Amino acid sequence: DRMWHYVEGIKNYAPVWAKHGIRILPGPSSVWLDATGKRLPVPLFPGFDSLGTLEHILSTGHDYSWFILTQKIIEKEFALSGSEQNPDLTGKSIRELLKQRLGKGATEPVEAFKEKGDDFIVADTLDEIIAGMRNLAPDVELDEERVREEVEARDREFTNTFAKDSQVNAIRQARNYLGDKLIRVARPHRILDPKAGPLIAVKLHILTRKSLGGIETNLDSQAIGTDGQPIPGLYAAGEASGFGGGGVHGYRSLEGTFLGGCLFSGRQAGRAIARDLGWNP
Structure with a gap:
């Protein structure tokens, strides 16, 4: 599925x-x-x-x-x-x-x-x-x-x-x-x-x-490695992370209905990167 x-x-x-x-x-x-x-x-x-x-x-x-x-x-x-x-x-x-x-x-x-x-x-x-x-x-x-x-x-x-x-x-x-x-x-x-x-x-x-899979991430859009821990410096958002969340918009969601998850995961990735780099927007 x-x-x-x-x-x-x-x-x-x-x-x-x-x-x-x-x-x-x-x-x-x-x-x-x-x-x-x-x-x-x-x-x-x-x-x-x-x-x-x-x-x-x-x-x-x-x-x-x-x-x-x-x-x-x-x-x-x-x-x-x-x-x-x-x-x-x-x-x-x-x-x-x-x-x-x-x-x-x-x-x-x-x-x-x-x-x-x-x-x-x-x-x-x-x-x-x-x-x-x-x-x-x-x-x-x-x-x-x-x-x-x-x-x-x-x-x-x-x-x-x-x-x-x-x-x-x-x-x-x-x-x-x-x-x-x-x-x-x-x-x-x-x-x-x-x-x-x-x-x-x-x-x-x-x-x-289409494949609905993607890179597994945490809520900061950090890519998760095989050991279950975040990979330093690697983030994934939108389509790369399974369109921003598996099933968050329902089992039959597709394409445009993934937009919310894409925006959310992109925002989370941006915030996490800024935090990790010590930026203070």
Whole structure:
């Protein structure tokens, strides 16, 4: 539990190193199925709970899962993690940003993965999608009828104003926020609506992304040696010390939620160094 894993990993069609994966940052609308075709339980929807979803997927005895979605969903709800996958942001181009995020179609990097990626299946019918899923993962028996039932059951709830499907309600709720409505959450529609097609299936791998470890320190940010004593003159703060405290912001804290611990450990290190050097600010 000192590693951070993502469950929306896909193989990089142009890898920089062996087994190079890219993470999908998904919106809430895709149908999420396990390796056998069962829908993931509430509240394990796309973009909701990485660790909870990881635990559930591994409990099935398999190490991958599936998204089933539409072209309309991928256009608005798929983003990819990594600077090379977001040239509009890394290039600091407002024009390119508006073109990519508000223009028609998915972003160019997403479309490239859809066209070239090994994990993507694109077809006009659910039968073709299921056949493609079986071909892509022949060693695990995919329950065709279960897949069909899961997709059709979700679709039925979109015709009900008082839907009982928690994912459908979450999608509708997300669109109450203008920012998500404009650039992040697709207009609610049935997966099997031909106007929203073609259909897309994506095989999702578990992606190892971050280590949550670091140099052990005391409360003065002094590095602790193998004998349990501070190492003279050596301090660690922020990311080097495990982002400033193991679990101080909760078990599911990550990235920006570590900021408080980073600031605290940096301040403690500065104060301790000043004290040890005899400075009196």
